[in-house]
Amino acid sequence: MTEKTTQIDTLVVGAGQAGVAMSEHLSNLGVPHLVLERERIAERWRTARWDSLVANGPAWHDRFPGMEFADISRDAFATKEQVAEYFEAYARKINAPIRTGVAVHKVERNEGRPGFTIATSEGLIEAQRVVAATGPFQRPIIPPIAPDDASITQLHSSAYRNPQQLPEGAVLVVGAGSSGVQIADELQRSGKSVYLSVGPHDRPPRAYRNRDFCWWLGVLGEWDAAAMKPGTEHVTIAVSGARGGQTIDFRRLAYQGITLVGRTQAFNNGTVTFEQDLAENLARGDDNYLSLLDAADDYIARNGLDLPEEPEARATLPDPQCVTHPLQQLDLAEAGITAIIWATGFAVDYSWLQVDAFDANGKPRHQRGVSSEPGVYFVGLPWLSRRGSSFIWGVWHDAKFIADHIATQRQYFVYHDSAQAQHSRVQNSQAQDSKDVQDSPVRASQAQDPQVQAAN
Numbered sequence: 001m002t003e004k005t006t007q008i009d010t011l012v013v014g015a016g017q018a019g020v021a022m023s024e025h026l027s028n029l030g031v032p033h034l035v036l037e038r039e040r041i042a043e044r045w046r047t048a049r050w051d052s053l054v055a056n057g058p059a060w061h062d063r064f065p066g067m068e069f070a071d072i073s074r075d076a077f078a079t080k081e082q083v084a085e086y087f088e089a090y091a092r093k094i095n096a097p098i099r100t101g102v103a104v105h106k107v108e109r110n111e112g113r114p115g116f117t118i119a120t121s122e123g124l125i126e127a128q129r130v131v132a133a134t135g136p137f138q139r140p141i142i143p144p145i146a147p148d149d150a151s152i153t154q155l156h157s158s159a160y161r162n163p164q165q166l167p168e169g170a171v172l173v174v175g176a177g178s179s180g181v182q183i184a185d186e187l188q189r190s191g192k193s194v195y196l197s198v199g200p201h202d203r204p205p206r207a208y209r210n211r212d213f214c215w216w217l218g219v220l221g222e223w224d225a226a227a228m229k230p231g232t233e234h235v236t237i238a239v240s241g242a243r244g245g246q247t248i249d250f251r252r253l254a255y256q257g258i259t260l261v262g263r264t265q266a267f268n269n270g271t272v273t274f275e276q277d278l279a280e281n282l283a284r285g286d287d288n289y290l291s292l293l294d295a296a297d298d299y300i301a302r303n304g305l306d307l308p309e310e311p312e313a314r315a316t317l318p319d320p321q322c323v324t325h326p327l328q329q330l331d332l333a334e335a336g337i338t339a340i341i342w343a344t345g346f347a348v349d350y351s352w353l354q355v356d357a358f359d360a361n362g363k364p365r366h367q368r369g370v371s372s373e374p375g376v377y378f379v380g381l382p383w384l385s386r387r388g389s390s391f392i393w394g395v396w397h398d399a400k401f402i403a404d405h406i407a408t409q410r411q412y413f414v415y416h417d418s419a420q421a422q423h424s425r426v427q428n429s430q431a432q433d434s435k436d437v438q439d440s441p442v443r444a445s446q447a448q449d450p451q452v453q454a455a456n
Contacts, residue, residue: 004123008034010406011118011127013107013352015041015098018133018380020087021064021396023096025403031410035096035133036120038103042087044137045080048158052186053080054241055392056178061214062392064090075212077241107353109373116355116375128375128413129406130353132364133399135380136390138349142342147267152332157183157343163190169338170194172272172330174264176201177236180343181248185240188258193336197264198250198278202237203285206247208296209307213239216296223388236345238285247289250282254320261327273329282323290314348381369402375409377402 012022015037026033040046055062060074062083067090069078078086091098103121107130110117118125140156147154153167157179163186170193173184180196188194204213217223238248254260262278293313300307330337350358357373359365365372368385379399381389388394 005117006034006123006125008032008125008127009410010034010129010131011036011116011125012131012133013104014133014135014380015091015096015100016044016133016135016380017042017087017392018135018395018399019098019131020091020094020096021399022131022133022379022403023091023098024064024066024094024396025400026406027094027096029403029407031403031406033097034125034127035098036102036104037098037100038121040100041091041098042084044135045084045087048137049080050157050160050183050186051162052242053182054078055080055083056239056241057214057391058212058241058245061212064392064396066090067093077245104352107355109355109375114375129377129409130375131377131379131402131406132350132353133379134348134350136348136382137346139347140342141344141347143344145264145266146340146342147270147272147332149267149270149332152337153339155339155341157341158346160341163187163192166192166339170336171339171341172264172332172337173197173341173343175199175236175343175345176238176250177343177345178239180341181238181253182240182242183341183343184258185242185253185256187341188253188256193259194257195259195261195330195335195337196250196253197261197274198281199263200235200281201285202232202235202288203248203250204237204239204292205289205313206239206241206245208293208313209300209310211296211307212245213292216292216299217387220292220295220299223386223391223394225387226385228383249317250285251317251320251323254322255317259327260320260322261330270333271329271331274327276326276328278326279319279323282319286316369398370405377406 010026010031010033012019012033012035015035019035019037023033023035054077058075059069059072059078062078063069063086068074069082069086072078072082104118105121106119107116115126115128116130118127118130137158140158142156160183171187172195173180174197176196176198184194184196206213208216240246240248250260260278261274262281263275265273265275350362350364355373355376357365357371357376364378364381366378369378371377378384379402380395383389384398385401386394389398
């Protein structure tokens with residue numbers, strides 16, 4: 001017996017926020033499609049986050065336009081479980097054709113005919129188009145400087161769950177973006193001694209003058225920025241919705257009991273060395289913070305808004321000792337460090353997508369998610385079309401653009417097919433006319449008459 005092959009116009013790989021958004025827009029445009037998810041809907045929110053994680057944006061902002069979060073305040077920060085449940089409910093609401101528990105092993109372009117053949121854990125699928133909606137959090141990055149020391153527990157932030165997971169002793173957290181800061185804060189509050197390695201970062205206010213920073217970035221046009229500013233490619237953002245949402249202040253964390261250090265440079269014979277860039281990194285974060293306050297003040301004055309002034313937002317704590325006299329190196333054993341949390345981000349993994357759509361570094365080549373490989377699309381990646389692309393609402397808008405592109409391409413094929421059918425009908429009609437002439441007795445006798453032939 002031969003294996004049955006499923007035929008579908010568009011295949012969407014991944015049923016997180018990107019896949020659910022794609023399904024909604026494709027359905028609205030009448031595009032037949034199927035969404036495959038190797039685990040459950042929004043699985044990354046369930047099992048690749050720590051227990052206490054909440055969304056970094058308030059519920060009124062971090063959602064799709066078609067549905068609000070249930071049972072929480074619009075200004076609250078949804079827990080990871082609530083986010084996962086939201087996407088499950090949304091998928092039910094739009095009746096998304098999602099198959100869970102199906103892994104995609106390989107996608108290859110067909111030879112000599114349009115479309116792609118997709119090998120999955122449940123058989124073959126043939127599709128005219130493939131949308132990669134697996135998002136940016138695919139392969140955790142632990143840098144090669146990580147020590148080869150079995151006595152130290154080392155976890156990527158995606159594997160961290162709670163303080164009880166770690167052995168007794170101090171912890172070094174490497175990376176001070178949103179994940180690293182929140183994990184370091186939680187560990188210190190649990191009673192652990194914590195060292196936090198701080199690199200270049202942006203540090204927006206959680207809120208200013210009675211408006212959340214998500215609102216400010218919206219009205220100031222920052223969410224729609226089309227590209228990173230030069231020199232910011234390796235800058236993380238430190239923002240948190242934990243404990244109701246508070247502005248990240250590294251100096252306050254230091255006075256709270258966390259030891260700040262510069263970027264982690266190397267490990268050698270049980271000793272870790274740090275870059276001497278801590279003060280510089282904090283100053284850069286301060287500049288980013290103050291520049292947003294300035295822009296917000298200007299916007300309020302320019303538009304005559306009646307929002308309360310907040311002079312205390314510009315107050316700065318004095319530099320703690322760990323900043324004025326930064327550590328250059330640290331003996332891990334002497335410091336009692338028994339665990340390292342690597343909050344060092346992720347890389348994409350498209351090894352299953354075996355098409356000509358990637359550069360020499362394995363990054364997708366695309367324009368607003370439309371790949372350089374015809375028929376292949378990407379959605380859910382940071383800066384896909386704008387700064388807001390990696391946020392829930394940004395994914396929804398990116399997916400709409402891609403769905404519109406797919407619908408347009410389908411119309412071209414419909415025109416081609418109808419034109420080809422019309423051409424075939426004309427040819428068949430001409431052939432039939434010719435046959436009718438040949439079969440006509442009058443025409444046949446005329447064709448044999450020498451006078452008729454001479455007249456012709």
